[in-house]
Amino acid sequence: MSNQYIGVFDSGLGGLTAVKEIMRLMPKQSIIYFGDTGRVPYGTRGRDTIIKYVKGDIRFLKSFGVGAIVAACGTASSVALPEIKDEEIPVIGVLDATAEKAVKVTKNKKIGIIGTPGTIKSVAYEKLIHNIDSDIFTFSRACPLFVPLVENGYFNNDATRFVIEDYLTDIKNSGVDTLILGCTHYPLLKTAISEFMGEGVTLVEPGAEVAAYIKKQGLYSEFEGNEIDKYQFYVSDNTESFEELGGVFLQQKIIGQVKKIDIEKY
Numbered sequence: 001m002s003n004q005y006i007g008v009f010d011s012g013l014g015g016l017t018a019v020k021e022i023m024r025l026m027p028k029q030s031i032i033y034f035g036d037t038g039r040v041p042y043g044t045r046g047r048d049t050i051i052k053y054v055k056g057d058i059r060f061l062k063s064f065g066v067g068a069i070v071a072a073c074g075t076a077s078s079v080a081l082p083e084i085k086d087e088e089i090p091v092i093g094v095l096d097a098t099a100e101k102a103v104k105v106t107k108n109k110k111i112g113i114i115g116t117p118g119t120i121k122s123v124a125y126e127k128l129i130h131n132i133d134s135d136i137f138t139f140s141r142a143c144p145l146f147v148p149l150v151e152n153g154y155f156n157n158d159a160t161r162f163v164i165e166d167y168l169t170d171i172k173n174s175g176v177d178t179l180i181l182g183c184t185h186y187p188l189l190k191t192a193i194s195e196f197m198g199e200g201v202t203l204v205e206p207g208a209e210v211a212a213y214i215k216k217q218g219l220y221s222e223f224e225g226n227e228i229d230k231y232q233f234y235v236s237d238n239t240e241s242f243e244e245l246g247g248v249f250l251q252q253k254i255i256g257q258v259k260k261i262d263i264e265k266y
């Protein structure tokens with residue numbers, strides 16, 4: 001396998017929000033995706049466990065000789081990547097590009113940040129934002145129920161809307177004009193979140209921002225192999241629900257293209 005592949009990982013489906021954007025912006029780029037569906041969620045776990053999982057995810061993707069790896073996971077990016085600096089290839093997290101975009105977008109200097117408990121506890125977004133502009137007010141909230149809602153395909157139903165209202169009312173009332181969807185699963189709830197927050201609030205998505213960053217940095221290449229090998233998906237639990245929900249989300253059939261692996265071996 002050549003190093004033209006970009007490896008992308010997440011704890012489950014969420015990283016597909018980055019994959020979708022890479023496919024859109026760089027249609028000739030080949031991708032190997034790993035969704036750690038057997039160990040999702042990461043965001044409610046302790047720091048040491050998250051670091052251990054992320055190291056294994058990176059080792060797995062590196063076993064294909066990929067040229068770069070995207071940690072398409074807010075939790076991995078904020079909790080584990082600061083501890084994993086000695087890799088031989090670029091390992092790109094989602095935080096920097098997302099924070100930069102939010103600072104660019106806000107007009108009233110009030111930014112909301114939502115993410116997993118791990119991401120919010122790390123205060124990584126706040127630090128990055130304040131490094132760029134110390135006058136910005138940030139309002140954050142962990143939303144642990146969003147990930148299981150997404151993993152079960154509850155993108156915009158009554159249960160989802162109820163949880164959104166419960167989690168986001170305070171942030172909405174704080175008057176933010178920009179909201180960072182700080183977990184890559186959350187863009188799958190974008191319609192419902194946007195309806196709740198209202199038109200005046202811009203949602204910033206890590207998957208879209210990291211894909212734009214990869215393109216800007218020229219970290220992509222043109223795939224020359226057999227088309228059937230261009231996109232490869234691996235998971236650590238059963239393939240069926242990932243194939244079904246992932247296919248709906250990517251708007252392309254991935255049935256038969258998802259393989260199960262034993263991540264504990266890496």
Ligand code: DGL
Binds near residue numbers: 012
């Ligand atoms: N999608 C990931 C994130 O951005 C992980 C969610 C989770 O596993 O808790 O944080």
